[in-house]
Amino acid sequence: MDKETIRVGAISEAMERNNVPASVAVKANGFVFIAGLPPVDHQTGQREICDVVRQTEIVLDNLKAALEAAGSSLEKVVKCTVYITNAGYYDAVNRVYAKYFTGGVYPARTFVTVGSWPREFDVEVDAIALA
Numbered sequence: 001m002d003k004e005t006i007r008v009g010a011i012s013e014a015m016e017r018n019n020v021p022a023s024v025a026v027k028a029n030g031f032v033f034i035a036g037l038p039p040v041d042h043q044t045g046q047r048e049i050c051d052v053v054r055q056t057e058i059v060l061d062n063l064k065a066a067l068e069a070a071g072s073s074l075e076k077v078v079k080c081t082v083y084i085t086n087a088g089y090y091d092a093v094n095r096v097y098a099k100y101f102t103g104g105v106y107p108a109r110t111f112v113t114v115g116s117w118p119r120e121f122d123v124e125v126d127a128i129a130l131a
Contacts, residue, residue, distance in 0.1 A: 002028065002029060003026060003027070003028040003029075004026065004027045004028070005023045005025070005026055006023070006024065006025035006026065006027055006032075006066070006069050006070040007024070007069065008024040008025055008042055008062075008065060008066045008069050009042050009043055009045075009065070009069075010040075010041065010042055010043055010044055010045030010046075011024050011037065011040060011042050011045065011062060011066070012024050013045060014040060014045040022035055023035065024037070024066055025066045025067075025069060025070045027070050027071070027131055030130065030131050031128055031129065031130060031131060032067060032070040032071075032072045032076075032127075032128070032129045032130070032131050033126075033127075033128055034063060034066045034067065034070075034126055034127040034128070034129070035126055036081075036083060036124040036125065036126040037059050037062040037063055037066065037124060037125055037126070038059065038117065038119065038121050038123075038124050039054075039055035039056075039058040039059050039062075039121050039123065040058070040062070041058065042061070042062045042065045042066070047119065047120075047121065049120065052084075052086075052089045052092055052093065052122045052123055053092050053095075053096055055121055055122055055123045056092070056093050056096040056097065056123050057096055059123055059124065059125050060096065060097070060100045060125065063077075063100075063125055063127055064100070067127070067129055070129075070131065071131060072129045072130065072131055073129070074100055074101060075103070076129040076130040076131075077101070077107040077127050077128070077129040078107055078108065078128055078129060078130065079107055079108045079109070079127065079128040080107045080108075080109045080110075080125055080126065080127045081109070081110045081111075081112060081125065081126050081127075082097070082109065082110070082111045082112065082123065082124075082125050083112050083113075083114045083123065083124040083125070083126075084111065084112070084113055084114065084122060084123050085113070085114060085115070085116060085122045085123075086113070086122065087113045089122065089123070090111065093111075093123060107127070
């Protein structure tokens with residue numbers, strides 16, 4: 001199996017600094033696997049305290065950056081999982097999501113409500129894409 005870890009700027013650095021035993025992105029056998037990405041700026045590693053709409057924009061910008069670092073793109077995403085702390089955010093997240101995934105052939109998606117994370121934020125998205 002051909003497997004390659006892809007570094008994604010400050011997100012990879014923050015994971016290493018916090019001893020998180022995971023990769024932001026892994027390329028393997030024609031696919032790109034993107035870890036759950038929180039609303040942390042991928043260039044600075046800083047977390048912005050903001051509403052769920054802005055958090056979703058940051059998360060999807062991170063997803064785009066991670067995919068591009070791996071030689072892929074949003075257009076090649078085949079599956080996403082959206083993790084959210086409140087199911088009431090469903091419509092707001094969908095409005096943002098629809099701005100990033102266009103063209104009518106949307107990725108398969110699961111929308112999951114979770115309790116919380118060890119940091120203060122409300123949304124995280126992971127994805128699988130074609131390389």
